[in-house]
Amino acid sequence: MPSISKKGHQMPESPIRKLAPYAEKAVKQGKKIYHLNIGQPDIKTPEIALKAISNHSLKILEYSSSNGSEQYRKKIANYYSKHKIDVNQDEIIVTTGGSEALLFAFGSILDTDDEVIIPEPFYANFNSFSTASGAKIVPVISKIEDNFALPPIEEFEKLITPKTKAILICNPGNPTGYLYSKEEINKLAKIVIKNDLFLIADEVYREFIYDGNEHYSILREPNLENNAIVIDSVSKRYSMCGARIGCIVSKNKEVIKTALKFAQARLSPPTLAQIACEAALDTPQSYFNDVKNEYVKRRNTLIEGLQKIDGIKVAKPKGAFYCIVELPIKNADNFAQWLLESFDVDGETIMVAPAAGFYSTPNVGLNQIRLAYVLNEESLKKSILILEKALKKYKD
Known part of the structure; x- marks a missing residue:
């Protein structure tokens, strides 16, 4: 059989997207997933941009x-x-x-x-x-x-x-x-x-x-x-x-x-x-003011909630909408997969991004995850509760 290139073998999997098959299976099993793994905002796209597409004269x-x-x-x-x-x-x-x-x-x-x-x-x-x-x-x-x-x-x-x-x-x-x-x-x-x-x-x-x-x-x-x-x-x-x-x-x-x-x-x-x-580009500044205020509330909700969980260490972000969280576990890849395959709270679970994929140094960040606070505050509160209960039950 023809061989794959060395470059192809060396190309890393996305730590953000590689767990997607487990998430798809969890959804088919009836679970609701809170997606903290990917920076897909739930903020509405400016109406002016969407209208430009529907009203074009091409x-x-x-x-x-x-x-x-x-x-x-x-x-x-x-x-x-x-x-x-x-x-x-x-x-x-x-x-x-x-x-x-x-x-x-x-x-x-x-x-x-x-x-x-x-x-x-x-x-x-x-x-x-x-x-x-x-x-x-x-x-x-x-x-x-x-x-x-x-x-x-x-x-x-x-x-x-x-x-x-x-x-x-x-x-x-x-x-x-x-x-x-x-x-x-x-x-x-x-x-x-x-x-x-x-x-x-x-x-x-x-x-x-x-x-x-x-x-x-x-x-x-x-x-x-x-x-x-x-x-x-x-x-x-x-x-x-x-x-x-x-x-x-x-x-x-x-x-x-x-x-x-x-x-x-x-x-x-x-x-x-x-x-x-x-x-x-004609979006008014008020749009960004509202979005920024919303992200500040979400950040504060997430960080303050995480800081109350025993054994967790979290860095407070000054920008963007991500944070790195250090967990009291050995391997975040296994933990992230377990959350999707084997754990839920009343039919709900969370999807996180293992942080080792955000390093190039081997064996660094193995017990860290990246969370994206792109969900509303109520969803973030539920996600924090799920994470806390998961950590109490999970065994490496």
Whole structure:
């Protein structure tokens, strides 16, 4: 029989989605599942975006430009200006989701066996994207005891080799909810300039910042024009995960010129989705204010409830809508599967994401899970109760 590629064998399973078959079976058995495993908001998509699709006047669903429609890119640039980020439409390439933007960035700056330093735990698909690109992740571990703050810069400098091409962060972070401060961005900027590296920032959760804090984009950092690459997406900002529209943004002309070749190879981003996303950019600020207030309430409900459970350790997020929870168990993969296969409270159970998949260091995070507080407060309260009862019954 023909053989599968080494790259195919090395491609990791998603820790977020790999338990789906067990969830499907549980539903067929009549169980209700509270999905804390995936960042799918239950917040309504802005009406203005949905109406743009239903009211369009297209006669032919044509290709768009490979870098996205110029009109849409101009509106994205205007959106950034409102966030004190100075870019123009020629410094933006529209992509099929933030995932494709990351793949374009990796393809543009990394050769086989090149290295990217990433604070971990990190978004699980960073593992997949590096495998697909033939690159190597070099992790620098941030700790739950420090609320997943940026590790000391000395730890980064120890890891830099001739193969190092970039440092990658998610700000605010998935899966930790950690928000990098301006001072931390300053430190990273100095190290990438000193070592002639790229600094890639996944900033898709920019709108969701709590407790009076402010998001500081790497594109606002002086003297970083040739080093900074931002990954963005509409998925969480407008609760439009299914639109699959993102973008790569950089003032480095060679990066954009190279990424455009990857964009041309896949022809164009989805035309209808761009129409919806262009309309979404006119969403009033009141929408984001309401959404942010809702997430703050959900975060507080979840964190305060978890802190009352014996043996649990949890980091308090400053942004996004995720948190990492350390449990008094040995193996979260087994626990997550057991929750779906063998446990319920009055016919209800929860689905969580084992956190080991958010690390690249072996045997780290085995007793941790990631929870997404994308459900309403009542559902979160029920989920906390189910988790507490499950931990009392579960045996490793």
